[in-house]
Amino acid sequence: MTVPPRLTVALLGNPNTGKSTLFNALSGARALTGNYPGVTVEKKIGKTTFGDRPVDLVDLPGTYSLAPRSLDEMVAVDVLLGRLPDLPRPDVVICIVDASNLERNLYLAGQLLGLGRPLVLVLNMADVAEQRGVTIDDAALARQLGVPVVRTQAHRRLGLDSLKQAVLQVAGQGPREPPAIFPAPFQHEVAQATRWLPGLGAPASTAPAPVASALGPEQRFLGERLLLDVGGWLEQQAVQHGGPQVAEELRQSRERLAAAGCPVPVSEARLRYGWIREQLKGVASRPATRPTTFSDRLDRLLTHHIAGLVIFALLMLLIFQALYRGAQPLMDLCEQAQGVVQGWVAQWIPPGPLQSLVSDGIVGGVGSVLVFLPQIVILFLFIALLEDCGYLARAAFIMDRLMTRVGLSGKSFVPLMSSFACAVPGILSTRVIENRRDRLTTILVAPLMSCSARQPVYALMIAAFLPATYWFNGWLGLRELTLLAMTSLGALVAVPVAWLLKKTFFKGETPPFVMELPTYKWPSLRLVLTRVYDQARAFVLRAGTLIFATNVLVWGAGYFPQDHSVANARQAELDQLAETVAEPLARREVLRQQLEEAEAADPAGPGTNSATQELAELNATLAEHDRQASELNALRAELLEQSYLGRAGKAIEPVVRPLGWDWRIGVGVLASFPAREVVVGTLGTIYSLGSDEQGLPAALQASRWPDGRRVFTLGVALSVMVFFALCAQCVSTLMVIHREAGDWRWALFAFVYMTALAYVGALLVYRTAEWLWPGA
Amino acid sequence: MVAHTIPLEMLQTGQSGQIADVSGESGLVRRLAEMGLRPGVSVRMVQPGRPCIVAVEQQRYSLRGESEALVLVEVDS
Structure with missing residues (x-):
């Protein structure tokens, strides 16, 4: 038996017509997502069958009209005309329309008829429309337009079979005569x-x-x-x-x-609506009265000047908490799993370059991709829910007033707020912004928001170099104030940056000042979960591979070209020694923690004498172990110093000297490229501390230039923090920008402008601090 | 009584009228028409402000009064 040839079917419709629901109902979960080359438009193709006919169902972005203003909008036209190399011309076009607003929806349908391709018109939500008193004579409409008309209730999966039949029925038909919408002089000019x-x-x-x-x-x-x-x-x-x-x-x-x-372009609307009125004469009617719907009553509350704002703020707080704290246990789990796997690797592969590659390069690289998934899943769960029930447009409405001040629209708010947790899901969520210029501006400023990966850097610097000074009876602390300043710095800088971007690169096109607010409805769990899954999958497959590759590269730069055999032998010796003194080692950990807690509870307290004494005894017992450990750490520091990464750090020292940095900080910044928080660990290695990060503040304080001056002054600490607050030192973010903007030059631009900002900011704050508090 | 014509965003809550004219940058005028805001249709102010919410049939739109396009409404008396 021969398999009938594969059909390509394109699905198109106005926004909020239930198009995504219909797409999912028709194609199941087996959709391939990707980007069309060079644009920010999502490519979505469902592999399915209609009857026994295999079908590629192409989902095109919701649109009111096929009048391409940009390359992004041209994609739909290119798909429909079969002008893309890897996608055949659709055999059938499905145009889904909202039955309760037939007149406007037929505007797009009229344009699609002009393509001359076989077309099926889908009246979705006709049941709701009829409840509202709209009547439509399907058969008459089909006669008028010359295409099959099918009713569906996509969310209940009703009418799908007749739709599939209609598609198969028209599939073999040849080209059809487009409707005569434009007058003769116009057609003559078109030919010209x-x-x-x-x-x-x-x-x-x-x-x-x-x-x-x-x-x-x-x-x-x-x-x-x-x-x-x-x-x-x-x-x-x-x-x-x-x-x-x-x-x-x-x-x-x-x-x-x-x-x-017939003046261009305004007469197009006049002519098309005239044609629509002709088609609908005697075919459809709508009620004269306007009942107040449930949606209207809900809107009175949700878009209210005060109540609406309060509800919005509470919702955002909930999302942010879920991202910031809810994702933490899952992210910890990811890291623990990574540790377990690395343990296995150490057992199975002898120490050497291969073990290091697998353990630190590959497993570490996979871990650094997976660690983003909890936040991505949580954010998209919320966004998909809010979007599907209709609230997201209201959120954009509420935030519009604020966001227009920087030249953006309300739709940019949720992506920017999410970027405070992590810019990666934040940038992915800019897909809700359909205006390309707004979307790119939002993508480019999103990494300025202070993400959670910057917190460890602030925490380290603040703990080491800022005194625990308090004012107003302890209500206002210097450390907390500094943390607040660093966390808000990026957002403050983003305001003029966004304004500048809108004035320069993204000039000309006004942000959409009109937006449709869809009717509220219950979200479809199926649709929400599909969206979350698609996002997570797309991130892992597209950005994840690049993030992983960069991880391996940075690992290689930090490992080669030195010979690690001596260090590995020492490590083995140390591990053996540690096994013989396992008990005192564990006991010392416990004691240290107890003492720390006691000190935290009562800093002025005398400390428990017995514990202090026990600790001293343990230290004496473990003296040999500690000596070997610190020797190994020194060896590792030396290896890192001589690696390609270390050499690069030394090479850039002249560049970072004006910021008050030495080559060690330079290496830390370079090594933190895969993830910002890595700088803490790298500084630990470089200061010969191994994995003992608790000693890091003290080690930083003790660090000296060759002439004996302290490396880390208050000014240097501030300059490091400001640099990290503003820099784009995060390969994941850059890879996601590359993927979402559809052009690596935008990622490069983000890197260059943010690094320049970070450098200037760090330089300014360093010079100012040195001038105000010399040598502090 | 003479019908008076005012910019759409100046309608009061609950007030309605017919769009008399949409003028301004031609691309925006067409975009509004594509979305269903065009001369001849009835609009009702749901919530004034900037942006405001207006209703056309069952559709609700959020609109920001911009200098680029002016929607004039003939107020129903």
Whole structure:
């Protein structure tokens, strides 16, 4: 038996028509997601079967119209016309429309009919529409438009079979005559304009214009768009391709049309709605009265000036807490699992480059990808829930007033707030912003928000170099104040950065000042979970691989080219020794912790004498172990110093000297590229402390320049913190920017501008601190 | 009584009218039309402010009064 040929079916519709629900109902969970090359548009293809026919269902972004203003919006047109290399032209187009707002939804349907492809019109939520008093005569509508009309309730999975049948039925039909929406003079100008279409027909003016009636549907569609979309994507391409004379020809063409009574582009809407009114005559009717719906009553509360704001703030607090604290146990679990696996590796592979590669490079690299998953899953669970029930648009409405002050719209708020936990899920969540310029601006400032990975750096520096000074009876502390300042610094800097980006790179296109607020509904758990799964999977597959590769590279730079055999032998000796003194070692840990707790509870207290004495005895017992451990640490520090990473750190010392840093801090910054918090561990290694991070503040305080001056002054501590607050020292973020912006140059730009900001900021704060408190 | 025409965002809560004209940057005017805000349709102010919420049939829109586009409404008396 032969397998019938695979069908390609494209799914298109206005936003909030239930398109995603229909897509999921038709394709199940087996959807492949990716990005179209060079754009921020998500590519989603469901592999499924209609009857016994295998089908590739292509989900296109929700849109009100097919009038591409940018490359992003051109993607849908390219897919529909089969202009993309790896995607065949759709055999059938499914256009889903909201039955309770047929008139507006048919605007897009009319444009799709112009493509001349077999089309099926899906009336979704017709039940809700009928409850509201809307009546639609399906058969008459199908006759009028000349396409099958099918009713569905996608959320209840009703009507799917008749939809599949209708698709199979029209699949074999040849090209159809597009509806005559535009008058004759217009069609003549369209034929003229097709000469300028890049990549179609003969180049430029030498060719005679084809006759309007001889145009193929694809040429006619593109010609219409070229003529109608003033300054749109096709015009930009045509002018780039054919030079300024094309712009002039188009201008004259449009002038002739204006003289003939159909000014471009406004007459398109007039003509299309006129056509729609014709089609719907006697086919659909709607009630004269407007009942107050449940949605309206809910909106009175949720968009209220005060109550709405309070509810919004509480919700955001909940999301933030879930991200910041809820994800922590899961992230700890990830790290523990990583430790366990590394333990196994140490058992199975003898010490050497291979063990280090597998343990630190590969397992560490996988761990550094997986550790993001809890936050990504939690954030997308919330976002998908809020979006599906209709609240996300209200959240954007509430935050709009604030965000417009920096030239963004309310939709940027949730991604930016999430970036305070971690910029990776934050940047992924910018997909809710459909305006490309707004989205890119948000992506580029999101890494400035102080993410949780910066906290360990602040904590270390503050503990080591800022006195525990308190004012107002202990209500206001210097350390807490510094932490607050560092945490808010990035957000404060983001305001002028976003404003500048909107004034320079992303000038010209106004952020959408109109937004539809969808009707509230119960979220579909299935849809929510599918979205969360898609996000997590896309992150691991797309950004994860790059993050992993960078981890391995940085591991190699820190490991090679030195010979680690001496250190490994010493490590083995030390491990053996540690086994013989396992009990006192464990006891010392417990004692140290007790003493620390006692001191924390009562800093002025005398400390328990018996414990102090026991600790001294234990230290004497473990003297040999400690000596060997510190020798090994010194050896490891030396290895790191001589590695490629260490050499690079020394090479950049002249660059970081103005910030008050020595080469060790330089190495720490370089090594922290895979993840910011790594700087703490690297400094630990470099200061010969091994994994004993508790001694790090003291080691930093004791660090000296060759001439005996202290390396870490207050100024240096502040400059390190400011640098980390503003820098893009996070490969995961950069990889996600690369993936989401669709162009590695944006990632490079983010890195360069943030590093420049961080450098200048660190320099300023260092110089100021040295001037105010010299040698402090 | 002479019908008076005012910018959409100046409607009071619950007040309604017919869109008389949408003017301004042509791309924005068309975008509004694509979304269903065009001359001839009835709008009702749900919540004034900047942005405001208006209703057209069952649709609800959040709108920010911008200088780039002006929606004029003939107020129902």
